[in-house]
Amino acid sequence: MEDVDDAVQALAGPLRVLVTVADHRHVTRAAHELGLGQPTVSRALARVQEVVGVPLLAPHGRGVRLTAAGHALAAAARRALGEVERGVRAVREDDSPATGRVALGFLHTLGAAAVPALVRAFREEHPGARFRLTQGAAGALLAQLTAGDVDLVLTSPLPAAPGLRARALLEQPLVLCLPAEHRLARREHLALADVAGEPFVLFEHGYGLRETADAMFAEAGVRPAVAFEGQDAGTVRGLVAAGLGVALLPAPGPARAGVVERPLSGPSTTRTLGIVQREGPLPRVAAAFRDLVLARPELLGRSG
16 A cells, blocks of 8 residues: 555645645644655645645644635545545556556467467466457557557567567468368478469458468469458358368468368468567566567467
């Protein structure tokens, strides 16, 4: 409680003095409770009166008393200080690794297994920690990070943008997903050139996996025929299972009837997964979660 009181005192010391004087109706007793000298209390009261521009004090014997205006302001200050105290307590609870809240953004493809594994590992060390989880496209997540709506983003590819700090964690293999009855389904390895004439099911523009796929196509000299575009890996796999195209997805993926995964051969067959934060300090709870992710990157490679 003392640390909260100290913070409130630093934020609104003169008003706390006014409230304490109103409670005790005596400057000396108020000074004793506050642990201040009487001259310090008198100066604080005079400062409040000067700022307000209304008489708050009146002579009373050898000391002073609060006027009606002083008591009215003290009542308002008491309510305001209560809100400040609750606010200080709330932000400290949100910052603490023991009770705080991590605002985490991540790609859809990390939501089935990777993020639950990371959150579980963190909660094993900090059972009182809370999370606000946001899934989305890489571009949208980074915009939220820049705006301060999330603390951290798990994404791919990693941005090189002013004000953002990205750290690579692991290389995740990408595979070709084909319908089980596809003519190439029995091949052990495939190159993008092998499926250059096939209809593709890709993520929409703005998603990190689409950016990675487009770079791989360009490197291989392939211009894909895009049959469908989706927003999550489950939908993409479902379209592949229906025989509507082939897809590039992270491995290993969840087992899906009607879909086979084949390793890729070629110069680029992985995507770089990493964690991104804004430049500058993080809330302590978010920094602790970041450190766990950096220490256990293998959890980020889980698929489900």
